[in-house]
Amino acid sequence: MSKINSLYRKSLKKLTLLVILVVAIAVVTGCGSLFFGGGGGGTNGTGGPVLTPAGVVLFALLFPFGNPEFLAWRSSFLSPWTVLNTVGSTVNIEVEDSFDYVVICPPKNGMRYAYYGETTVGETNDATFDCDPTSDKTEYKISGNIDSALSLGFYFGRNFRTNGHFAGSGAYEYTAEIDNDSTTTGDFLIQAFTFGSWHYRVSRDVDISMNPKIDYIPDPGDSGETFSSDASSLVGMPGYLGLNVKFQATNLKVLFYEDDMHSTATFDRIPHKQSDPDDIYAIWAAKEVILPLGIQKSKIYQMYTNPDNLVFDKFAADLPEIGISSSSDFSLKVEYKAAYQHGLTGQNDTLVRVRAEKADIRWNMSVTANRLSGPLSLTFPVLDGLSGYDSAWNPAPEDVKRVTHYISNGDVSKLNNRFSNDTDASYNNYLLSTVQIKF
Numbered sequence: 001m002s003k004i005n006s007l008y009r010k011s012l013k014k015l016t017l018l019v020i021l022v023v024a025i026a027v028v029t030g031c032g033s034l035f036f037g038g039g040g041g042g043t044n045g046t047g048g049p050v051l052t053p054a055g056v057v058l059f060a061l062l063f064p065f066g067n068p069e070f071l072a073w074r075s076s077f078l079s080p081w082t083v084l085n086t087v088g089s090t091v092n093i094e095v096e097d098s099f100d101y102v103v104i105c106p107p108k109n110g111m112r113y114a115y116y117g118e119t120t121v122g123e124t125n126d127a128t129f130d131c132d133p134t135s136d137k138t139e140y141k142i143s144g145n146i147d148s149a150l151s152l153g154f155y156f157g158r159n160f161r162t163n164g165h166f167a168g169s170g171a172y173e174y175t176a177e178i179d180n181d182s183t184t185t186g187d188f189l190i191q192a193f194t195f196g197s198w199h200y201r202v203s204r205d206v207d208i209s210m211n212p213k214i215d216y217i218p219d220p221g222d223s224g225e226t227f228s229s230d231a232s233s234l235v236g237m238p239g240y241l242g243l244n245v246k247f248q249a250t251n252l253k254v255l256f257y258e259d260d261m262h263s264t265a266t267f268d269r270i271p272h273k274q275s276d277p278d279d280i281y282a283i284w285a286a287k288e289v290i291l292p293l294g295i296q297k298s299k300i301y302q303m304y305t306n307p308d309n310l311v312f313d314k315f316a317a318d319l320p321e322i323g324i325s326s327s328s329d330f331s332l333k334v335e336y337k338a339a340y341q342h343g344l345t346g347q348n349d350t351l352v353r354v355r356a357e358k359a360d361i362r363w364n365m366s367v368t369a370n371r372l373s374g375p376l377s378l379t380f381p382v383l384d385g386l387s388g389y390d391s392a393w394n395p396a397p398e399d400v401k402r403v404t405h406y407i408s409n410g411d412v413s414k415l416n417n418r419f420s421n422d423t424d425a426s427y428n429n430y431l432l433s434t435v436q437i438k439f
Contacts, residue, residue, distance in 0.1 A: 065132035105131035186251025224268030
């Protein structure tokens with residue numbers, strides 16, 4: 001399974017390298033995960049080529065770990081819905097302009113994960129969903145010996161990261177539980193404090209299913225290299241939470257620093273000899289304030305393969321008032337009461353996500369950039385009467401938990417790849433801002 005998943009991830013990564021995050025989303029790991037990618041073309045689910053008429057583009061719905069319980073799409077807001085029966089892991093639909101889709105995965109641990117999307121041709125060519133109803137996991141062990149003077153932290157994998165601290169040198173052993181649908185291969189980071197500074201060692205493409213033994217003797221050349229970030233114009237702002245740094249490699253995300261409140265903060269980079277061109281550093285500033293419509297959290301991300309001196313000087317503007325309603329014509333409508341002006345030079349609106357949740361179903365709804373003309377309006381349709389659809393699944397106004405607005409200096413396909421478990425150097429010098437309202 002791990003080899004199949006690894007091959008799948010590698011081929012999917014190649015597909016997602018489009019023009020150019022989030023995320024997330026996306027692969028967004030965990031049950032019911034979703035991400036958009038690049039690509040195109042494909043097969044008809046039987047392995048044969050797909051031929052499309054002129055002006056028609058294939059949009060691929062990918063289900064690598066199991067089929068959905070319900071799947072439907074429509075070609076425009078006024079078109080009728082078409083219910084699809086999935087066969088195999090790929091379902092291709094022929095689209096020409098704007099289109100919407102609904103995916104509902106079977107329950108997993110008592111919770112269904114459901115998706116509703118409003119998008120257009122050219123913004124993304126595929127969407128992948130984890131609809132595996134099982135949650136089987138396997139235990140593996142990582143062990144070795146660390147020769148460090150004071151302490152260490154070791155990290156492997158996004159889903160089973162740990163941060164251990166040991167006094168002095170000695171042996172370590174860690175048991176990791178990994179979902180059977182997840183890849184077991186990734187990069188492994190050891191972080192040890194010795195010789196008066198933090199040292200880093202990255203082991204690449206470690207297969208944890210082999211129960212690896214990884215020893216580390218710190219070398220002076222493994223000492224972290226510094227870079228700095230200037231947030232002087234943000235310090236003192238109401239609700240300011242400080243700067244954060246996350247290191248991201250293949251199947252590995254490690255939070256290096258959190259909530260640094262200094263005007264000028266100095267952080268570590270992995271030493272050059274340990275780095276890989278696809279390593280990414282996500283550095284972000286955050287603030288959180290209470291507004292009449294809910295708790296608003298704003299973030300500014302800068303993503304670099306080799307950060308140096310970064311400046312954070314402005315958050316996106318507050319979101320306008322948000323209206324949430326329902327009627328006989330729609331199950332749920334989420335709309336801005338006024339057009340949103342984010343006020344960030346060189347960045348564009350790219351995506352809005354709406355999260356709604358009942359006791360047994362969680363909805364992830366999204367509207368992509370080309371459907372964001374004027375004030376936002378996401379309208380979840382009335383699907384009652386469609387074959388296989390249960391009206392109890394309908395999201396209601398009281399189910400809405402959060403609305404997140406994404407702004408970036410790239411295109412929406414790259415924004416969605418931001419949430420992927422993989423990384424690639426095309427993220428370098430990439431900016432992302434988010435404004436989120438929690439209800």
